[in-house]
Amino acid sequence: MKTGWFPFFSNLNLRPKLIILFMISVVVPLIVFGSILYRVSAQEVEVEMRQTSLQTVQQMSLTLDEYVRQIDTLSKMPYTSPEAERYLLGSSNVKLYTDKYSAADVEAVETFLENLLKVRQDIEFVSLVSLNGNIVSRSRAGAVKAQYDFYKEPIYENLRKSTGEKTMVPLHEADYLFGGKKRVFSIGRKVLSFHEGFYIGYILIDYNENAIIKIGGGASIGKTGSVLLLDKYGNVMHSSGQLARSSGTEDILRIAADKENMNEVLDVGGDKRILVSSVSEYTGWKVVGVLPYEDILQRVKGIKTVFYAMGIICVTLVFAFSMLVSKGVVKPIRLLQSTMRQVEKGDTEAKVTVRSRNELGQLSLSFNRLIEKLNVLLRTIKSVETKKREAELIALKSQINPHFLYNTLDSIRMMAIIDDKREIAGAIEALANIFRYSIKGREDIVDIKEEIEQAMNYVHLQKIRYEDKFEVIADVDEQALGYKAIKFSLQPIVENAIFHGIENKKGKGALWISVKKSSQNIVFEVRDDGVGMDETKLAELVGRLSAKEEAAADHLGLNNVHDRIRLYFGEGYGLSIDSKAGEGTSVTLTIPAITSEEKVMRNVIGHVG
The missing domain is CATH 3.30.565.10 (Histidine kinase-like ATPase, C-terminal domain)
Incomplete structure (x- = not known):
């Protein structure tokens, strides 16, 4: 005896078999379609989120550029102050200029620094550093004294090596007596004396770190995304969101250092994340956006929920529909089966009540005719059997192959040449070339030479049509x-x-x-x-x-x-x-x-x- 699923299904009664087939015909496509829809939706959301995140970091980079351009202007102000130049020259180590400045110059320099502080609210300290290490500084609270050696601090090394261009100093703790310790970033510039032809000192402007935090905090990368702001040496200027507390920050910094511009999905610290970045052309700073891939999955989670709900509704409706349909199919069969059993017992007067004109109604009607007249029944059975054995006629429509048409035109052209019908052959050749050009591949980009030849073939045919009208x-x-x-x-x-x-x-x-x-x-x-x-x-x-x-x-x-x-x-x-x-x-x-x-x-x- 055969065992397995198929023999079991074959032996099922008609009604459960119909219900199972109905359910399979709906559930399987629903699962396949849902899986495809979920995958496609996730991909589309990923593309959208990557593009949006990239636009966000690019806009942040532009905002940062504009901000730095504004504050960089102040680092050029010593060139507008003769007193600042005399002070830096006089406090240099060059004997020719030593002590060549007056007390009035010192007061003017202090006023100059105080005026710079008034320009922007985000300036914490302004300092002029001479070549002999003297530092004159001002803060919003008044005069302050630097508690660091400018020429020994590693953080100012790039400024000391500069040649007069703006130099960004990364976040650090500014230490000034009477000014307290504050987290700042700085813009500095080596000051050149155009009259004397050598560098005479430095200007150093310290800005509150809140200015950077404000720029970075204004950017939103998804719901749980983060932003990293790095200077051109890879120092972290600002980090926001979960990244500020994440253990994967070092991995992200390593990846960001190796790649100029990013827009990709990477596995970072065991978590899948979208990384995008934009490098400022003006400052060289890099804005890095980090978005956990879980954000994307959360956005398509709603699609999955809706799909599950629709799936449950569809399955319920299909089950109810299959119950009704199967009942409508099985009930007449069972009625016919009951009538046949009566006939087997000898009740030849038994008949089936015909309630429809469908296949089951016709079957019931045929059974009634069987009881009424045996000969009619035999002829009916024979007719039914004959009809069952008739094969369906399938009308095969010829599908003309485009290449077959081109080859046929070429054959006709050769026949015209053989019959010395040169003009006809030329026309057929032009038409064949046009047809070949139209079916040639699917590309929409062609050589200009081919396009001109195609147009001239067309002109050739039209000249024949219009009998050299042009x-x-x-x-x-x-x-x-x-x-x-x-x-x-x-x-x-x-x-x-x-x-x-x-x-x-x-x-x-x-x-x-x-x-x-x-x-x-x-x-x-x-x-x-x-x-x-x-x-x-x-x-x-x-x-x-x-x-x-x-x-x-x-x-x-x-x-x-x-x-x-x-x-x-x-x-x-x-x-x-x-x-x-x-x-x-x-x-x-x-x-x-x-x-x-x-x-x-x-x-x-x-x-x-």
């Missing part, structure tokens, strides 16, 4: 042939010139096709001497192109070309139209000179971004 003058710059164009961008313009310009002209016309390389662009010009357009019609056509309105049926091709060009290359490219009634129309197509499809796609990303 002549074609082509002027193609050889330098332009190595560049790329959008597929089917030239042929619709040529078609428009023939159908709307030359076709309605009395007498023979002319069609000029020009392709030139102009500076960084490729310029196509298609000009005809046909009927042209009046100013109203021209303005209407140009307006549709500019406003991206839906094109009229007679100029749909031009709008299509214009929209595709702008989609690929931006608003600065596309079609321009000039026309005069009775004189003709000129359509100019301008695209950038790009030599590869990869550069085309980079151009698309650039103008969009």
Whole structure:
């Protein structure tokens, strides 16, 4: 005896079997769809969060640049104070200038420092450091005395090595007598005497760390994200959020030091995190955004909850529906089964009440006819059996292979050549080339040379159609042939010139096709001497192109070309139209000179971004 799931399922009664099949047909697709939806949603949220986080740190970097530009201006102020220069010269180690400053100069220097303090509220201390180590300082509380040796402190080493440019000093504890100890960061500058031609000292401006905290605190990276602000030497200027208390900060600092700009998902300290960064061009400081991946999972958690709720509702509804359907199917069968048992017992008058016209109703009706007349029953059974054995007729529709059509056209061309029908052969060859060009791959970027050949094949066919109603003058710059164009961008313009310009002209016309390389662009010009357009019609056509309105049926091709060009290359490219009634129309197509499809796609990303 066979054992297993399939024999068990086969032996089930019809109603539970139908219910199980209904449930499987709904639950399995629901699980598959839910898994795909969850994965796709997580990916989309990840992309969105990475982009948002990157924009946040970039904006923070710009804000920081603007702030530093403002405060850096104050470090240049010694150049505006002759008294400060005399003081620094006089307190230098150069004998020629020693003690060349007066008490009035000292008072002026103190006033100069006090005025600097008044400019910004975030300045804690301002100091002038002479070459002999003397430091004159001021704070908001008045005169203070530096409790450190400027020339021995390692934190000022970069300032001492500088050559007059601004130098950022990382967060440190400023120690001044009467001023207390405060956490500050500093901007310093080595002061040059332009009159004497050598450096005479330093200016050091200490800013309260709250200024940095305010800039970093204003940035929000998700719900639980953090921000790290590093100077160009890798020193931590500020850390916010959970990162300030995280054990993985050292790992993040190591990763940030190795990479210039980040926008990726990494495993840091056993936790999956999104890391983004932006480097300030002005200060060299780096803003690092850290977002736990759990933030993304929390955002898609709602989708999972909704899916579970919908799944439960769907399963419940399907179960109830399957109960009703199975009851409707099984009940007539059981009634028929009960009637058949009566017939087996000899009750030939028993009949089944027919309540529907579906398959089960027909089966019941057939059973009733069986009881009424045996011969009719036999014929009915035979008919049913015959119908069961009839095969369904499947109408196979021929699917024409595009390559088969191209090969057939080529065969017809060869037959025309054999029969010396050169003109017909040429027309077929042009048509075959057009067809081959249209089915060639799926790429939308082609060589300009191919696009021109395609347009000339089209012109060849139209000249045959119009019996040389027009002549074609082509002027193609050889330098332009190595560049790329959008597929089917030239042929619709040529078609428009023939159908709307030359076709309605009395007498023979002319069609000029020009392709030139102009500076960084490729310029196509298609000009005809046909009927042209009046100013109203021209303005209407140009307006549709500019406003991206839906094109009229007679100029749909031009709008299509214009929209595709702008989609690929931006608003600065596309079609321009000039026309005069009775004189003709000129359509100019301008695209950038790009030599590869990869550069085309980079151009698309650039103008969009």
